[in-house]
Amino acid sequence: MEFxxxxxxVKLRSHLDKYLVAGEDQQTVRQSRNGEARKARWLVELVESNAHVVRLKSCHGRYLTATNAPFLLGMTGKRVLQTVPDDERDLSIEWQPIRDGFQIKLRAFAGTYLRANGATPPWRNSVTHDSPYATSTHNWVLWEAVAVDVPENESLTDYLTMVSSFSSVSDDIFSELGSPVPFQSINSPRLPRNKSGMDLFLNAKAVRLRSHQDKYLLADEDEGSVTQSRNGSCKNARWTVEFVGGSEDNIIRLKSCYGKYLTASNQAFLLGMTGNKVLQTMPMRLDSSVEWEPIREGNHVKLKTLYGHFLRANGGLPPWRNSVTHDIPHRTATQSWILWDVHVVEILVESPLAKLALPIPNSDSFASELSSPSTHSTKSPSFSRQESSDSLVSSPPRSGDGRIIYYHIADEFGYVDDAMEELCITFKGSGVDELTSRLEEETGLDDIIVCSRSPLNGKLYPLRLQLPPNNVTMHVLVVQSSSKAAKYFPKAGTPL
Incomplete structure (x- = not known):
């Protein structure tokens, strides 16, 4: 609340890296990646009668309101709108900020929380208020609060807002009137944006990271902690690179030899000291804690979390020696502690950077990078060619990790838009009931039926038996039992 x-x-950024914005219709509220637009700014009003709650007013002069109207009939979650209540004491426009690590939760008067929804339409980019009963949707109610300035010529900006409702005045005009200050998270200010370091990961399938102490980032054998070691030839020093597709920023994930992700946790490394633990984890849902932004600095790279912290290799006496944390290096003496050399140990035939529409460096700079010891492969050419032949084909998960389930959400009539990309989850069970419960958690839908499509006639048939053995990858469709398509499903025991 002190923030x-x-x-x-403030601006509020969701777990999807999208901002809470006020709709142009001056009623709806949604999410958008355009955080520079004025509609992403919410004025803070303190409530005199209750020092623990605030009101948030949109650029249209309307309040963020937790209504009683359901978002979808039969589903959990109710609409969040912009309204002007008749009574300023209306509790529906009051929100209680609750701290959760680096982020906050906004609790409504009824005990529900402001939630940023994901998945397929109509959930995509929607905002509701609900109670996160499912563990997989807990981070949907977490927001990063960013303080912004209010321009001194606010009255002129308000006038242009009124004009924009009748013309095509763009957000660029508003940015000229008064740009917000650089993003500042609740705990730590974002440092100035530097040159992207994604070119150091060009064509990389796996890398080693060497610290300023000539030690390598290692996944510990306990499959939980991360440390440093001079032995860079062991498998623990190898980190598989995953490029986060569809992201407007340059973001990667790093997976250890144990199949777990390099994670910036909220756990303090030592009580009373700066720096939080960096761990290996396998979260139920991949969130921002496993995402890193490479920032180039000379021949080195800094790995920044989405909250402005950097991956840091610590030195000194135990317990600092060989430890790895994430922090902001305030002291000049520790600036080099966040610099890493990138050694590519396995390459891809085709770089996934092309899918992210990243600029390709010119021939001179590219040649210099290839000649640099920090970017060339440490394997022999023949061995690299042999491995890269199948590097673009994702290997199936290990038996301990479960199988991959790809799914689409069908509409009221059982149809699926083929243009929509399939979503996927990792599932360890073998029962249809378990899979149904898991998909209900992932989609936020209630009372669903998991179906497969018959290869003979293309019709949908509910899954009723055990899932195929041996962790076979599956493609299923999610249909609501209340839909019209479900009425035509065959009864149990009916052959295909």
Missing amino acids: FNKAKA
């Missing part, structure tokens, strides 16, 4: 006591206006 909102000082902030005149």
Whole structure:
């Protein structure tokens, strides 16, 4: 709450890296990646009668409101709108900020929380208020609060907002009137944006990271902690690179030899000291804690979390020696502690950077990078060619990790838009009931039927038996039992 006591206006960024924005219709609320638009700014009003709650006013002068109207009939979650209540004491426009690590939760008067929904339409980019009963949707109610300035010529900006409802005045005009200050998270300010370091990961399937102490980032054998070691030839020093597709920023994930992700946790490394633990984890849902932004600095790279912290290789005496944390290096003496050399140990035939529409460096700079010891492969050419032949084909998960389930959400009539990309989950069970419960958690839908499509006639048939053995990858469709398509499903025991 102390953050909102000082902030005149805020932007709220969801777990999907999208901002809470006020719709142009001056009623709806949704998510957008455009955080520079004025509609992403919310004025903070303190409530005199209750020092623990705030009101948030949109650029249209309307309040963020937790309504009683259901978002979809039969589903959990109710609409969040912009309204102007008749009574300023209306509790539906009051929100209680609750701290959760680096982020906050906004609790409504009824005990529900402001939630940023994902998945396929109509859930995609929607905002509701609900209680996160499922563990997999817990981070949907977490927001990063960013303080922004209110321009001194606010009255002129308001006038242009009114004009924009009748013309095509763009957000660029508003940015000229008064740009917000650089993003500042609740705990740590974001440092100035530097040159992207994604070119150091060009064509990389696996890398080693060497610290300023000539030690390598290692996944510990306990499959939980991360440390440093001079032995860079062991398998623990190898990190598989995953490029986060569809992201507007340059983001990667790093997976250890144990199949777990390099994670910036909220756990303090030592009580009373700066720096939080870096671990290997396998979260139920991949969130921002396993995402890193490479930032180039000379021939080195800095790996930044989405909250402005950097992966840091610590030195000194135990317990600092060989430890790895994430922190902001305030002291000049520790600036080099966040610099890493990237050694590519396995390459891809085709770089996934092309899918992210990243600029390809010119021939001179590219040649210099290939000649640099930090970017060339440490394997022999013949061995690299042999491995890269199947590097673009994702290997099936290990038996301990479960199988991959790809799914689409069908509409009221059982149809699926082929243009929509399939979603996927990792599932360890073998029962249809278990899979149904898991998909209900992932989609936020209730009372669903998991179906497969018959290869003979293309019709949908509910899954009723055990799933195929041996962790076979499956493609299924999710249909609501209340839909019209479900009425035509064959009864149990009916042959295909």
